Structures are given as structure tokens and as C-alpha cells.
Amino acid sequence: MKKLKILVTYFSQTGNTEKVAKSIYEGCQGEDVDLKPIKEVDPSELKNYELIFLGSGIYASRVNQALANLVSAATELPPKFIFFYTHASKEPYQDGFKVVKRKIGDSSSIIAEFDCCGDNIGVPEAMRNTMLERLPPEKRKEAEEHQNWLKGRPNEEDLLNAKKFAQSLINKL
Ligand SMILES: Cc1cc2nc3c(=O)[nH]c(=O)nc-3n(C[C@H](O)[C@H](O)[C@H](O)COP(=O)(O)O)c2cc1C
Numbered sequence: 627m628k629k630l631k632i633l634v635t636y637f638s639q640t641g642n643t644e645k646v647a648k649s650i651y652e653g654c655q656g657e658d659v660d661l662k663p664i665k666e667v668d669p670s671e672l673k674n675y676e677l678i679f680l681g682s683g684i685y686a687s688r689v690n691q692a693l694a695n696l697v698s699a700a701t702e703l704p705p706k707f708i709f710f711y712t713h714a715s716k717e718p719y720q721d722g723f724k725v726v727k728r729k730i731g732d733s734s735s736i737i738a739e740f741d742c743c744g745d746n747i748g749v750p751e752a753m754r755n756t757m758l759e760r761l762p763p764e765k766r767k768e769a770e771e772h773q774n775w776l777k778g779r780p781n782e783e784d785l786l787n788a789k790k791f792a793q794s795l796i797n798k799l
Contacts, residue, residue, distance in 0.1 A: 629658040630799065631674060633704075636681035637664045637690035642712040642744030642780055643683045649785040650679050650710060650740075653792025664692045669699035677799070679792070680726070681710040683744060689722050697729040707736045708795065710788070712744030714776055740791045743779040 634651045638644035644663070651661040672678065680696075682689035689711060697703065707730065709723050718741040727736065746754070754773065758766055780788070 629656070630676050630796065632657050632659040632677045632679070632796075633667070633672070633675045634659065634661045634679040634681075635664050635667050635696075636679075636710075637683070637692045638681075639683055639685065639690075640744075640748045642747070643681050643710070645780055645785060646710055646712055646740075646742060646744075646788045647679070647681050649788035650681075650792040653789040654679075654796060657796060664690075664696055667696060669696055670701055672696070672700040672704055673702035675704045677706045677708065678704050679708045679710060681712075682722075684711055684713040684715075684719055684722050687719065687722065688724070689726060691725075693723075694725045694729050697726055703730065703734045705734055706799075707734050708738045708740070709736060710740040712742055712780060714744060714746040716743075716772065716775075738791075738795055740788060742784040742788065743776055745776045745779050 632654050634647050634654065636643050636647040638647070647661060651659060680693055682693055709726070711719065711722055713719055713722070723739075730736065749757075758769055758773070761769055
């Protein structure tokens with residue numbers, strides 16, 4: 627059977643989304659798949675792929691601008707995109723890819739999204755603790771619980787989920 631031409635590309639400031647990207651890449655083994663940080667992708671390459679996994683961390687409620695820039699600069703887009711992102715919040719973000727979606731418009735289908743938690747390692751531990759200390763006791767407990775729950779994410783289970791997500795999607799295509 628003909629192999630699917632797939633690109634997994636991502637922006638990752640502190641490494642969490644990069645881990646997820648690598649797991650998605652593993653899930654795509656058996657296909658003709660490339661893995662690249664977004665800064666290494668030439669916009670003219672996008673047309674060579676049938677499917678692109680496009681990922682980023684969430685920063686101030688949005689994915690990094692590099693994603694929209696890449697899509698805008700492409701001469702031709704692939705038929706299918708899948709978005710993935712990591713975030714420190716408990717709830718996923720509905721609007722993180724808003725600008726990217728607008729840029730893609732009706733040119734391609736966005737066939738799925740994957741999200742998982744990513745530890746907020748961009749904020750040094752000492753600063754996080756100072757922030758916790760400033761909270762009133764009831765809020766502090768909640769914030770501490772959240773911080774513990776986030777620790778080390780994406781963990782092995784998150785990464786396995788990312789891999790399985792990619793595998794099951796590809797099997798359906
Ligand atoms: C500057 C900055 C802003 C962030 N803003 C948010 C935010 O608005 N919402 C959120 O859930 N997480 C936020 N985070 C946490 C990141 O989304 C999370 O740690 C993510 O896994 C980072 O991905 P990366 O390691 O691939 O850069 C922020 C992190 C940084 C460093």
C-alpha cells in the first residue's frame with residue numbers, strides 16, 4: 627500500500643510539545659514521515675505533504691505566532707491538518723489555534739486535535755513558590771494541588787496517548 631506523506635512540525639519553548647511531537651512521530655512509523663521544529667520548515671515544502679501535524683505550547687492563551695506565519699507563507703497547503711498542543715491549565719483551549727484556523731480557511735480540512743498538559747517549567751520553581759505563598763490559604767491549596775498534578779507532564783502515559791492518537795488516526799485514513 628502507498629505510504630502517506632506526513633510532516634510533524636512544532637514550536638516548543640520549553641520542550642513539552644517537542645516530546646509530544648516525537649511520540650506522534652513514533653505513532654506515524656510505517657508511513658513516509660518527517661519530524662521538524664517549525665523554524666526548520668520551508669513554507670514551500672508544505673505542498674509536498676498529504677497530512678501535517680502542527681503543534682505548539684499555549685502561551686498567553688494562544689499557540690505561537692510561528693504556526694500562523696508558516697501557513698500564511700505557504701504557496702499551497704496540504705489537504706489535511708491535525709493540531710496538537712500542550713498547556714498548563716486543567717481545561718483544554720478552544721481558541722488557541724484561532725488565528726491559524728483563520729489562515730487555513732477552507733483550503734484544508736482540520737481533521738483532529740490532540741491536547742495534553744505540560745508542566746509550566748518556563749516559570750522557575752522559586753518564582754512559582756513565591757506566587758503560591760501570596761495566595762489566600764483556600765486558593766493556595768488548590769494551586770498547590772494543580773502544580774503537583776502538572777509536575778513532570780507530559781508523563782509517560784500522556785506520551786503513549788499521543789502515540790496511540792496518531793496511530794489510530796492514520797489507521798482510519
Ligand atoms: C510565557 C508562557 C506563557 C504561558 N501561558 C499559558 C497559558 O496562557 N495557558 C496555559 O494553560 N499555559 C500557559 N503556559 C504553560 C505552557 O503552555 C505549558 O508549559 C506548555 O507545555 C509549554 O510548551 P513547550 O514546553 O512546548 O514550550 C505558558 C508558558 C509560558 C512559558
